[in-house]
Every structure is written in structure tokens, then in C-alpha cells.
Amino acid sequence: MQNASPLVGVVMGSSSDWETMKHAADILSEFGVAFEARVVSAHRMPDDMFAYAEAAEGRGLRAIIAGAGGAAHLPGMLAAKTLVPVLGVPVASRHLQGVDSLHSIVQMPKGIPVATFAIGTAGAGNAALFALAMLAQDDAQLRDKLAAYRVRQTEVARAMSKDLI
Numbered sequence: 318m319q320n321a322s323p324l325v326g327v328v329m330g331s332s333s334d335w336e337t338m339k340h341a342a343d344i345l346s347e348f349g350v351a352f353e354a355r356v357v358s359a360h361r362m363p364d365d366m367f368a369y370a371e372a373a374e375g376r377g378l379r380a381i382i383a384g385a386g387g388a389a390h391l392p393g394m395l396a397a398k399t400l401v402p403v404l405g406v407p408v409a410s411r412h413l414q415g416v417d418s419l420h421s422i423v424q425m426p427k428g429i430p431v432a433t434f435a436i437g438t439a440g441a442g443n444a445a446l447f448a449l450a451m452l453a454q455d456d457a458q459l460r461d462k463l464a465a466y467r468v469r470q471t472e473v474a475r476a477m478s479k480d481l482i
């Protein structure tokens with residue numbers, strides 16, 4: 318669903334974040350929600366990052382999932398420049414395992430919120446599920462798909478017991 322007009326932007330500070338962020342993209346694909354994936358570094362391409370944030374609402378984006386590692390300023394800077402909700406994903410960093418990324422994203426000053434998720438792939442997946450839950454507020458079909466996803470997940474969890482003694 319990368320050709321239809323995107324509803325969700327999946328952005329990241331570097332292509333090295335894609336291993337993590339593709340877990341968000343995979344879930345959006347699974348649910349058939351149009352999205353785009355872009356590298357938009359606040360540090361390395363600040364003007365592009367500003368332009369992306371400024372255009373987001375007019376382009377019809379309903380959520381931006383932003384992943385970054387280390388001094389992870391991207392989600393907060395995007396949030397500073399747009400009213401589109403920003404969902405921050407701390408990417409695991411080489412030396413500090415993403416605790417630095419988490420703290421960078423979660424410690425926003427009052428007034429500019431970033432919804433912050435867990436470090437790594439679980440956070441990326443949950444950010445996508447959260448974006449879907451927001452979109453499902455006015456999309457009954459999507460709501461049904463989310464409900465079915467939960468049912469399947471429960472079945473998988475229940476089946477786990479059979480492998481135990």
C-alpha cells in the first residue's frame with residue numbers, strides 16, 4: 318500500500334534503522350493501510366525534516382511513526398513542527414542499547430508530546446498498531462481487522478501451553 322495516498326509516515330534517522338522500523342511497515346502492510354517510508358534525519362538533513370513536518374498535515378498524513386537511535390531528536394523535532402500525532406520508536410543503539418534513544422524521545426518538555434514506545438522491534442510494531450487504533454476510530458472495517466488480530470493473537474498465546482510439560 319505504498320502507492321495510495323499515505324495515511325501514515327514511517328520515518329527514521331538512517332537507513333540503518335530500517336531493520337527495526339520495517340516491523341512497523343510490515344504491520345501497516347498487513348492491515349492494508351497506505352504508508353510511506355522515508356529517511357528524514359533531523360541532524361543530517363534538518364531542512365528536509367522541517368519540510369516533511371510542515372507538509373505532513375496537508376498531505377493527509379494522520380500519524381507519523383518516527384524511529385531514531387542515540388541522540389534521537391527526530392520524533393521531538395517533527396512533533397515541534399506539526400500537529401499530526403508523532404509516535405516515537407527508540408532504536409537500539411550500539412553502545413547504550415537504546416536506553417539513550419528512549420530517554421531522548423520520552424523526555425519531551427510539556428507542550429510538545431511524542432507518544433513513546435518500547436525500544437526496538439516490539440516498539441515499532443506497537444507504534445503501528447497504535448496508529449491503526451487511531452485510524453480505526455472512524456473506520457469500522459479497520460476496527461474489525463484490529464479485533465480479529467487480537468483474537469488470533471489470543472489463540473496463539475493459548476496454544477503455547479501445549480508445548481509445556
Ligand SMILES: Nc1c(C(=O)O)ncn1[C@@H]1O[C@H](COP(=O)(O)O)[C@@H](O)[C@H]1O
Nearest residue numbers: 330331333358359360385386389390391
Ligand atoms: N537520531 C538520529 C537522527 C535524528 O534524530 O535526527 N538522525 C540520525 N540518527 C541516528 O543515528 C543512528 C546511527 O546512524 P548511522 O547508522 O547512519 O550512523 C541511527 O540510529 C539514526 O536514527
